[in-house]
Amino acid sequence: xxxxxxxxxxxxxxxxxxxxxxxxxxxxxxxxxxxxxxxxxxxxxxxxxxxxxxxxxxxxxxxxxxxxxxxxxxxxxxxxxxxxxxxxxxxxxxxxxxxxxxxxxxxxxxxxxxxxxxxxxxxxxxxxxxxxxxxxxxxxxxxxxxxxxxxxxxxxxxxxxxxxxxxxxxxxxxxxxxxxxxxxxxxxxxxxxxxxxxxxxxxxxxxxxxxxxxxxxxxxxxxxxxxxxxxxxxxxxxxxxxxxxxxxxxxxxxxxxxxxxxxxxxxxxxxxxxxxxxxxxxxxxxxxxxxxxxxxxxxxxxxxxxxxxxxxxxxxxxxxxxxxxxxxxxxxxxxxxxxxxxxxxxxxxxxxxxxxxxxxxxxxxxxxxxxxxxxxxxxxxxxxxxxxxxxxxxxxxxxxxxxxxxxxxxxxxxxxxxxxxxxxxxxxxxxxxxxxxxxxxxxxxxxxxxxxxxxxxxxxxxxxxxxxxxxxxxxxxxxxxxxxxxxxxxxxxxxxxxxxxxxxxxxxxxxxxxxxxxxxxxxxxxxxxxxxxxxxxxxxxxxxxxxxxxxxxxxxxxxxxxxxxxxxxxxxxxxxxxxxxxxxxxxxxxxxxxxxxxxxxxxxxxxxxxxxxxxx
Amino acid sequence: xxxxxxxxxxxxxxxxxxxxxxxxxxxxxxxxxxxxxxxxxxxxxxxxxxxxxxxxxxxxxxxxxxxxxxxxxxxxxxxxxxxxxxxxxxxxxxxxxxxxxxxxxxxxxxxxxxxxxxxxxxxxxxxxxxxxxxxxxxxxxxxxxxxxxxxxxxxxxxxxxxxxxxxxxxxxxxxxxxxxxxxxxxxxxxxxxxxxxxxxxxxxxxxxxxxxxxxxxxxxxxxxxxxxxxxxxxxxxxxxxxxxxxxxxxxxxxxxxxxxxxxxxxxxxxxxxxxxxxxxxxxxxxxxxxxxxxxxxxxxxxxxxxxxxxxxxxxxxxxxxxxxxxxxxxxxxxxxxxxxxxxxxxxxxxxxxxxxxxxxx
Numbered sequence: 001x002x003x004x005x006x007x008x009x010x011x012x013x014x015x016x017x018x019x020x021x022x023x024x025x026x027x028x029x030x031x032x033x034x035x036x037x038x039x040x041x042x043x044x045x046x047x048x049x050x051x052x053x054x055x056x057x058x059x060x061x062x063x064x065x066x067x068x069x070x071x072x073x074x075x076x077x078x079x080x081x082x083x084x085x086x087x088x089x090x091x092x093x094x095x096x097x098x099x100x101x102x103x104x105x106x107x108x109x110x111x112x113x114x115x116x117x118x119x120x121x122x123x124x125x126x127x128x129x130x131x132x133x134x135x136x137x138x139x140x141x142x143x144x145x146x147x148x149x150x151x152x153x154x155x156x157x158x159x160x161x162x163x164x165x166x167x168x169x170x171x172x173x174x175x176x177x178x179x180x181x182x183x184x185x186x187x188x189x190x191x192x193x194x195x196x197x198x199x200x201x202x203x204x205x206x207x208x209x210x211x212x213x214x215x216x217x218x219x220x221x222x223x224x225x226x227x228x229x230x231x232x233x234x235x236x237x238x239x240x241x242x243x244x245x246x247x248x249x250x251x252x253x254x255x256x257x258x259x260x261x262x263x264x265x266x267x268x269x270x271x272x273x274x275x276x277x278x279x280x281x282x283x284x285x286x287x288x289x290x291x292x293x294x295x296x297x298x299x300x301x302x303x304x305x306x307x308x309x310x311x312x313x314x315x316x317x318x319x320x321x322x323x324x325x326x327x328x329x330x331x332x333x334x335x336x337x338x339x340x341x342x343x344x345x346x347x348x349x350x351x352x353x354x355x356x357x358x359x360x361x362x363x364x365x366x367x368x369x370x371x372x373x374x375x376x377x378x379x380x381x382x383x384x385x386x387x388x389x390x391x392x393x394x395x396x397x398x399x400x401x402x403x404x405x406x407x408x409x410x411x412x413x414x415x416x417x418x419x420x421x422x423x424x425x426x427x428x429x430x431x432x433x434x435x436x437x438x439x440x441x442x443x444x445x446x447x448x449x450x451x452x453x454x455x456x457x458x459x460x461x462x463x464x465x466x467x468x469x470x471x472x473x474x475x476x477x478x479x480x481x482x483x484x485x486x487x488x489x490x491x492x493x494x495x496x497x498x499x500x501x502x503x504x505x506x507x508x509x510x511x512x513x514x515x516x517x518x519x520x521x522x523x524x525x526x527x528x529x530x531x532x533x534x535x536x537x538x539x540x541x542x543x544x545x546x547x548x549x550x551x552x553x554x555x556x557x558x559x560x561x562x563x564x565x566x567x568x569x570x571x572x573x574x575x576x577x578x579x580x581x582x583x584x585x586x587x588x589x590x591x592x593x594x595x596x597x598x599x600x601x602x603x604x605x606x607x608x609x610x611x612x613x614x615x616x
Numbered sequence: 617x618x619x620x621x622x623x624x625x626x627x628x629x630x631x632x633x634x635x636x637x638x639x640x641x642x643x644x645x646x647x648x649x650x651x652x653x654x655x656x657x658x659x660x661x662x663x664x665x666x667x668x669x670x671x672x673x674x675x676x677x678x679x680x681x682x683x684x685x686x687x688x689x690x691x692x693x694x695x696x697x698x699x700x701x702x703x704x705x706x707x708x709x710x711x712x713x714x715x716x717x718x719x720x721x722x723x724x725x726x727x728x729x730x731x732x733x734x735x736x737x738x739x740x741x742x743x744x745x746x747x748x749x750x751x752x753x754x755x756x757x758x759x760x761x762x763x764x765x766x767x768x769x770x771x772x773x774x775x776x777x778x779x780x781x782x783x784x785x786x787x788x789x790x791x792x793x794x795x796x797x798x799x800x801x802x803x804x805x806x807x808x809x810x811x812x813x814x815x816x817x818x819x820x821x822x823x824x825x826x827x828x829x830x831x832x833x834x835x836x837x838x839x840x841x842x843x844x845x846x847x848x849x850x851x852x853x854x855x856x857x858x859x860x861x862x863x864x865x866x867x868x869x870x871x872x873x874x875x876x877x878x879x880x881x882x883x884x885x886x887x888x889x890x891x892x893x894x895x896x897x898x899x900x901x902x903x904x905x906x907x908x909x910x911x912x913x914x915x916x917x918x919x920x921x922x923x924x925x926x927x928x929x930x931x932x933x934x935x936x937x938x939x940x941x942x943x944x945x946x947x948x949x950x951x952x953x954x955x956x957x958x959x960x961x962x963x964x965x966x967x968x969x970x971x972x973x974x975x976x977x
Contacts (some may be wrong), residue, residue, distance in 0.1 A: 043865035091967055091968060092967075120966070121964060123643070124964065128960060132960055197822065210963055211969075213962050213963045213966040216966050217952070217953065219954050221824075221826075221952055223824055224824070224861065226853065226856070226860060229853065229855070229856055271847060292807055297897050298697070315799060351855055360825070360949030360950075361951050361952075363952065363953075363955040364951055364952050366955065367951070367952070367953050370956075370958070371959055373959060374959035374962075421650050609860070609861055609862075
């Protein structure tokens, strides 16, 4: 049921129609990887062609594996329903999604009828008002729900299919077998994922709105105030995303205290280090502490957590171990590696007091205090939810799905367990059902013959789609971008759209790229273009990281690089927060960084002005 | 004994000295007392000016020369102005004023370790910090003046600038008594400026109090103040101290010290034109000084500054002049948003203000 169909005011400028975008050679058949509702189609053409769509490279920079669309589909529902059906955010409907050549495109929807806005405003006032008023108590409850959901996921057992059922099935009169448990376990995993994403957005829309209101006021009162300064006045001190790194620092100190720091020799793998530590009582003590620390702090994704191949520290401890080593070296030199918390707090208070004093009227000082107060109330959720959902929960989720993949591989459906990600979640259900049936009957399943050629074809398609450079946007360009989440979360503004339009007129590499000043400072150095997590190992000391989007868990890489540049990212993106924390210049949301900059080129990153210049 | 002194050192001046030494000189004293780096110097007081004009019947001759002039008759006014200024510039300094001036200049020489230190000689009127800036703008500044005789000569020239045609006409128009015209003169050690310019402790484009805007060019500040050069421009956040934006302009002309005193206008060598004339540290230091000056006055300032070519950082960053900012400071401030009782209402307002006007709350 559609509430309203928006006819956005558009300028004459247009991006290509979604119906004009051709399929890259060799990627024919990509549409079969995704559900029908994800595709642009003749039936909805008139509606779809009238809308402005943009590439969501911030969350989904890579082509979508069929299974991994589950994250998009989960937030498609979750984000939108809280806007539309729960809190009735007056001027906004939900955010639509489509897939083009494997890449996710999204489109915001507005409510433009003043009467409808008013009707929604009355609901919003009551409902959002309730949440804002009871935020801390509801958030405490949320943390309980999130942990419970994670625990439920962890508890799901993926049963095997034995030759004969255990005797207990008979002696206890269970009446239910492994086939049922297997399908139910899978369904429970999927439901658990949906549930986690419901929770993800329970507070997020309201959180962003509160922040956006305060942000807009700061920009009005102090035009040109740096985004990071606005953020600094609200950011929390005790942020979960910093905790994994803080734990590594603590473990480094502990290794020195216990006299076992020598185990962390140059170039040694975590397994070698652990084997060494196992030889002494002190070493064993350190390992025991590590094991305790791992849950949950090593459930920390190398990526954003949106893709199955965004592995975590728990899967591969190479980076945290090398980070512990570098902290040990710094501590031995007498450096203080801890975060200067008292200093950060004092600076936050100073900024707030000084800006407030610069406001010209008592009314403005009150408005600032009220809006800042609300922004600070909502911010712990905004800062911490990613750790619960994308890091902690998703690490466990992808690994659970791997268990189903391994089972299917064991029964000959796949050559490799990870092939499961080339199937959409509904197809996985089919494959499991097929397997259960054949197990029950004792005859061959069709799966082992049916799926391998499909997986092989899809592997080739994904490879081709990876080489395709997604166009930044589709359809008519809006004259102004006003939708709050587009601006806030995706960092897409009227200016961004103009920048996207510009390179079409002047093809070829622009020498200067503009983005958001994500973290202050200026740095020059050779560029290293990193398109996905796997290429992270290529980064050398003193290079400038150029990537589609940075992730906070790339921390150890941040100790090597001089600056970071990303294609996508707004003022609230994970990367900006962490770059600031590590005192690294960053320009986010350049749109074309990875396209225009080549590895090895000298670039200048100005994190004060948001400009990246290609020097050579 | 005369109760009012002829000479006062900047370092002893406070705001209350305005009536005696004029706004410009008094503000330099205020800056020094607030701990800001200002080149040292002294003021010849209004009393010194008064004694000069009264001595030997000079005032009588001036009044006589102006008595029959119609301020609306421009050619006649010009002629009268020239005659009066010649009278003044030919008159000798009263002995006691001259003695004190020479003694003070020598004290400046001792302090600087240079026998004939170059100085700037400037007029400083009582009214110039108030509304009558157009009047203030008519007064003179002489740069790179060296030696006792030259300092005395330029002091008298400053006094004679009380009788420019514009100043005469101004007094006539506002019915000010002719003998109300008095002028203090400042004698200040010259900075050998590598770069100089102006600084506003707010954004002059939109009145934003959280910014400091600095305009800078090579050489003396004359080129920037006179609008002869497109300066480098820096926007600094007053609270964080971060340089938010910078535009480096092609700076074509500069004013430099001339051989044998005075100032010359020169081309900027091509290699320097598009180079920034300040380091980031210097910009930061300027902004820091600007912020502390504003704080000590309690309101936004318009400041002239210079960076010395020889002194080490940060001693090379010097303040030369300081005036109240007048454009934005006089405007009545209105609330930026409609005052609301709760934060939720601000959220609602912010959301709906993004819509086309028809759907706004």
